[in-house]
Amino acid sequence: MSKKTSYLLGILLTIIIGTILYYFFCCKPCLEAANKEAEVENIVREPEVKIATKNVFSAIDSKSSLEFNSSDNFNFKGSAFSLLEPVSDDLKVEIEKMSTYLNDNPGKAIDITGYYTSEENNTSAFPNLGLARANAIKNYFVSHGMSSKMINTYGKLNDDLTPDDSNIYYGPVSYSIITKDENDTSEADALKELHDEIIADPLVLYFNTASASINLDVKQREKIFKMVKYVDKLDSASIKIIGHTDNTGNRENNIRLGLDRAEFAKNYLVSNGVSSSKIKTSSEGPDKPIADNNTDEGKAKNRRVVVTLN
Incomplete structure (x- = not known):
């Protein structure tokens, strides 16, 4: 090389x-x-693995330190306000005990606070989903022997709640047993003011010729909550729904049409957890117009349902 x-x-x-x-x-x-x-x-x-929030049932009387506890609670599907069935036997036992205790102690009451998250959609007739859930639990308590007069309902936003993989919220609610002051007249005064407010400014729903749904705004939902709150506290109180029509067609048919509209509104409220026994319906048909029936605009205003208190 x-x-x-x-x-x-x-x-x-x-x-x-x-x-x-x-x-x-x-x-x-x-x-x-x-x-x-x-x-x-x-x-x-x-993705972060989230653990579902599971709140147990716990109602404590701060005055006597008496507690009602269960490892279960009332559960709800996401964006829903109907109780998920079945309710556990253990929870039923505690509800029965608490009902007996409250009925034996008329100076007591229970506050129910329902929670909801900002990710949920409120389709109820109440101002928020938490209130709708608290109302559903209130109805369950009433069906198990508790008087609605001793139940207060509230709603509160809580974004710390996490549903499970099936979008179920476990126990999105809290409870507190309170003692009422016998000399305190603020509740009676507030109910009187509430009655006068509702009578002066009732809920009015307008119907097109083929209305098949009711869509409420925030103010209308607030009015419904106030009415429910009022009738819950007074045995003699009820919600009055009156149907009205324009003058198209004969009076007999319009009376029937007005009643159909009133019943439609009643069914809507009942589907949202308002007791049917607390709702009375009637029809004025074309007899009490609030606008000129000679114009389309006037007729539209006359096709209405008025929801107020008896």
């Missing part, structure tokens, strides 16, 4: 060895580091 050939081979060998060394000491560590960063990034991007 000539000196020139040996020289060229030496250069080639040096290049090969240098390339190998460069790969192992420079490229390979960089690639490994990049792969590790990718792995870390993938780990970070993995």
